[in-house]
Amino acid sequence: MAIDALPAPAPMRTPRVDRGTAIQVLVTLTTLALVLFPILPVLYQAVLDKPLYDPAATISLSNFARLFDTPRLGDIVSNTAYFAILTTIIAQVIGVVTAVLVGRTDLPGRAFFGEMLLWPLFLSHLVIAFGWFTMYGPSGYVTLFVRGLIGGDPWNLYTVTGMAIAAGAAQAPLAYLYCIVATRNADPNLEDAARTVGASPLRILTTVTLPLMRPAILFGVIMNFVIAIEMLSIPLVFGGPLQIEVFTTYLYHEVFGQATPDYGLVAAASVGMLVLVVGLMVLQGRLMRNNQRFVTVGGKAARPRRFALGRWRWAAFAVLLAYVGLTIVLVLGGLVLRSFTVILSPLMPLWDVLTLDNYTLLGAYPVYMRSIWNTIIIATVGAAIGTALIALVAVVANRSPFRWRRQLEHLAVLPRAIPGFIAGIGIFYAMGLFPPLGWLRNTIGLLMIAYIMRYLPTGYGAVAPALAQLGGDLDRSARTVGADWWRTSRSIVLPLLTPALFSCYALLFIHFLKEYVTAVFLYAPGSEVIGTTMLQFWKNGDNGAVSALASVQILITVVFVTAARKILGVKIYG
Amino acid sequence: MAELIVSGLVRAFGDVRAVDGVDFTVADGEFLTLLGPSGCGKSTTLAAIAGLDKPDAGRISLGGRDFFNATTGTFVPPERREIGLVFQSYALWPHLTVRQNLEFPLKLRRIGRAERARRIEESLGLVEMIPYADRYPHALSGGQQQRVALARTLVYRPGLLLLDEPLSNLDAKLRERARTWLRHLQSQVGVTTVYVTHDQSEALALSDRIAVMNGGRIVQLADPRTIYDRPSDAFIADFIGSSNFLSGTVLASDNGTVRVGLGERLELSAPSPRPLAPGTAVRVSVRPEQIGVVDPSAANGANVFPAEILERTFLGAHNTLEVRAGESRFRVECRKVPENDHIHVHIPESAGIVFPQAAGH
Numbered sequence A: 001m002a003i004d005a006l007p008a009p010a011p012m013r014t015p016r017v018d019r020g021t022a023i024q025v026l027v028t029l030t031t032l033a034l035v036l037f038p039i040l041p042v043l044y045q046a047v048l049d050k051p052l053y054d055p056a057a058t059i060s061l062s063n064f065a066r067l068f069d070t071p072r073l074g075d076i077v078s079n080t081a082y083f084a085i086l087t088t089i090i091a092q093v094i095g096v097v098t099a100v101l102v103g104r105t106d107l108p109g110r111a112f113f114g115e116m117l118l119w120p121l122f123l124s125h126l127v128i129a130f131g132w133f134t135m136y137g138p139s140g141y142v143t144l145f146v147r148g149l150i151g152g153d154p155w156n157l158y159t160v161t162g163m164a165i166a167a168g169a170a171q172a173p174l175a176y177l178y179c180i181v182a183t184r185n186a187d188p189n190l191e192d193a194a195r196t197v198g199a200s201p202l203r204i205l206t207t208v209t210l211p212l213m214r215p216a217i218l219f220g221v222i223m224n225f226v227i228a229i230e231m232l233s234i235p236l237v238f239g240g241p242l243q244i245e246v247f248t249t250y251l252y253h254e255v256f257g258q259a260t261p262d263y264g265l266v267a268a269a270s271v272g273m274l275v276l277v278v279g280l281m282v283l284q285g286r287l288m289r290n291n292q293r294f295v296t297v298g299g300k301a302a303r304p305r306r307f308a309l310g311r312w313r314w315a316a317f318a319v320l321l322a323y324v325g326l327t328i329v330l331v332l333g334g335l336v337l338r339s340f341t342v343i344l345s346p347l348m349p350l351w352d353v354l355t356l357d358n359y360t361l362l363g364a365y366p367v368y369m370r371s372i373w374n375t376i377i378i379a380t381v382g383a384a385i386g387t388a389l390i391a392l393v394a395v396v397a398n399r400s401p402f403r404w405r406r407q408l409e410h411l412a413v414l415p416r417a418i419p420g421f422i423a424g425i426g427i428f429y430a431m432g433l434f435p436p437l438g439w440l441r442n443t444i445g446l447l448m449i450a451y452i453m454r455y456l457p458t459g460y461g462a463v464a465p466a467l468a469q470l471g472g473d474l475d476r477s478a479r480t481v482g483a484d485w486w487r488t489s490r491s492i493v494l495p496l497l498t499p500a501l502f503s504c505y506a507l508l509f510i511h512f513l514k515e516y517v518t519a520v521f522l523y524a525p526g527s528e529v530i531g532t533t534m535l536q537f538w539k540n541g542d543n544g545a546v547s548a549l550a551s552v553q554i555l556i557t558v559v560f561v562t563a564a565r566k567i568l569g570v571k572i573y574g
Numbered sequence B: 001m002a003e004l005i006v007s008g009l010v011r012a013f014g015d016v017r018a019v020d021g022v023d024f025t026v027a028d029g030e031f032l033t034l035l036g037p038s039g040c041g042k043s044t045t046l047a048a049i050a051g052l053d054k055p056d057a058g059r060i061s062l063g064g065r066d067f068f069n070a071t072t073g074t075f076v077p078p079e080r081r082e083i084g085l086v087f088q089s090y091a092l093w094p095h096l097t098v099r100q101n102l103e104f105p106l107k108l109r110r111i112g113r114a115e116r117a118r119r120i121e122e123s124l125g126l127v128e129m130i131p132y133a134d135r136y137p138h139a140l141s142g143g144q145q146q147r148v149a150l151a152r153t154l155v156y157r158p159g160l161l162l163l164d165e166p167l168s169n170l171d172a173k174l175r176e177r178a179r180t181w182l183r184h185l186q187s188q189v190g191v192t193t194v195y196v197t198h199d200q201s202e203a204l205a206l207s208d209r210i211a212v213m214n215g216g217r218i219v220q221l222a223d224p225r226t227i228y229d230r231p232s233d234a235f236i237a238d239f240i241g242s243s244n245f246l247s248g249t250v251l252a253s254d255n256g257t258v259r260v261g262l263g264e265r266l267e268l269s270a271p272s273p274r275p276l277a278p279g280t281a282v283r284v285s286v287r288p289e290q291i292g293v294v295d296p297s298a299a300n301g302a303n304v305f306p307a308e309i310l311e312r313t314f315l316g317a318h319n320t321l322e323v324r325a326g327e328s329r330f331r332v333e334c335r336k337v338p339e340n341d342h343i344h345v346h347i348p349e350s351a352g353i354v355f356p357q358a359a360g361h
């Protein structure tokens, strides 16, 4: 074929406006609005002497003065600190031990434990709190059973220590997750090297394996500490009766306990918490930055060798089985069982109390059904919208010539430092600040916006690493054959990202399903979700209905997680 | 028509001037190779031509149309340049079949279904990959992927073809075949081509002209024969082929030929690109294959030296001898290995090139 046989290149359309830049700007502005939407009103309200919708409000620091004059501030701070520290220690110890046992030893039933230990991550703290309450509360099934055996109160869950034990068990899976990933990525050569120089397995564990897990442990410590500080459910359920207050329950009671909530005081307290959490996140960033020396190089092909437990094998198995049984199976199983009974007590034969009344009740009241449907819609639709936004943010931040792309990435991970509780308060204020947004107020749209903002970093964390794995030549070649940036993103980059986007969707779905803290301040008649309704009915003492709702949430979660994994092959948490 | 002009091109990354004032012109249909050691700025130059990277200064135009002009602030994005770039990694889109890979650029150009099918057939035919049209890239060998990558850029008839070390991922045997095939294809299609490689034999075999780069600059731009026979400096003589360098001092210089004293006793006449004053320290580059092993009877001829064999290496097609003559040591290529360790070697006058010592390294 000669050159003259080839027609001239087809002319390209010349776009009038550069749509790539337009999209990049739009995505960035959307993210900016989403992230600032809850923070700005809180900051603003904190320095106003009257509610921010009041035209007479002026700037002052009186809120902070009132905050420091709060009569029980000392108690609140020390309770919060004690609760958060103990929760973190319990969660981390359990998490590290289980990760080493499951990930690095020849423990029998590793696969089973590996699966079971992650399950609490999929469920909301509220469900777990009710589960503990049902089994280990003052009139819980297990408590009564043990009291029958020993004749006295075996324990008291209604103490800060009691709360921390429940919260620690609820957060252990997170510590486990970070550590198990670290054990998988460990370079076996490092341990083999230690072995060749004559170190015993225990010695290797303490001098090589655990130090290599240090970044994961450190990361988990700060994450769990922040989560403990932000936690509302467990302190509310267990601290309420005896009026043991931590920071979140104090704010909760300030808003819902008063006829006219003290806006300024709540905002000032929120700012205090925000500063603390931001500080912890900055600290975490600093600590993680120097971790290059813990990065183990190469050797990925070989799996790390497992330590032989020898005669401790079955002892370890029994301990782990007891742990899983007591804190996961019994807690969740008890809750489900409770939903099928009039009252759950070892003093009454089970067959006498079995009933479907709790579920009939769910069907009878529109509020119950509505909150279930709202939750499902928010999870399904909200996660889809969130995934779309996160995909765009990731592509703009990592694969575009956009000038502010680095800043966009920082912005996208910023909500990690905004407790859901404060996001809720902030959006609640924002509604007062921007009256044109009033139509959103009683809709689940508002909750979706809040949830998407809150879990932007979570989804981004699932997508960005996958994007980094994608060779840059794939988009560069699309550019040279004639595709502009947006066409390249749409036809090449995003399709190649599909598995990560599925994971992102699944993660968002699960989080939206279990989220309630953000909703506590935002829901209104018509936009209830399972969590807020559970809290409502728990306050009224409707424990049967609460456990039925919790069981429904567990069921949805189990169905979704199983379907996503088995049918779609989605990876959720590793 | 599609003549590529690059002038005064500069691209700096921080303090490193990766491309430092590069000028060249590629005539319509010409095959030009950018050749140079790793890190000399070849890929950066190519990325600037493709529009994947924005240079700091200079001008790039194709067929009279400015792609980049620092003075006027013109910068045409890559998708509007109508050029084809074949990546070292091939960059085939893994979620598309071979056919869909080729179809994408045609769809972007809103070409109708029938015409698309015809052009895909034609391009795949050119690279002999029609039977693989419905496979996914991961089910192809490296050589096959490389052909598809080429077909993908030819399918939309770009005005300029750029190739960045397209053969470097192939094994030696396949590379040689792909080379012949590529050269054949380029002359068949007649597209103006800029080819980047650090493999000198590839450059010599393929190119109409070669631009040898070093440290971000073009040090010589000429046809392969000239580059090989008349390297303009010691770096090129060393980089292209393998040269012996003999150190010496200029004894006399006349009419483009200098006499160089190698050590105490030996004298060598060789051409010099520039006149050199007697006493100048120089290096004479001589290619091993141009040195002859001669009969002792010719021992008194000009440029013939007695030498001693230090080592013999068998390389299949020929042998390499490591020899010493006076204070100089050099390599000699020959078909038949002399039995005696003491031989005479002849360096034809035209074989040596004299470079001033300072210009070398």
Ligand SMILES: Nc1ncnc2c1ncn2[C@@H]1O[C@H](COP(=O)(O)OP(=O)(O)OP(=O)(O)O)[C@@H](O)[C@H]1O
Pocket (backbone or CB within 6 Å): B013, B016, B017, B018, B036, B037, B038, B039, B040, B041, B042, B043, B044, B045, B198
């Ligand atoms: N993005 C960048 N940032 C900083 N320095 C760069 C960048 N890209 C290239 N360089 C530097 O510019 C110089 C030229 O790089 P270039 O990739 O053009 O080399 P090359 O000739 O293609 O080498 P190779 O044969 O190894 O591909 C190198 O010193 C390289 O380190």
Ligand SMILES: [Mg+2]
Pocket (backbone or CB within 6 Å): B042, B043, B044
């Ligand atoms: Mg290169």
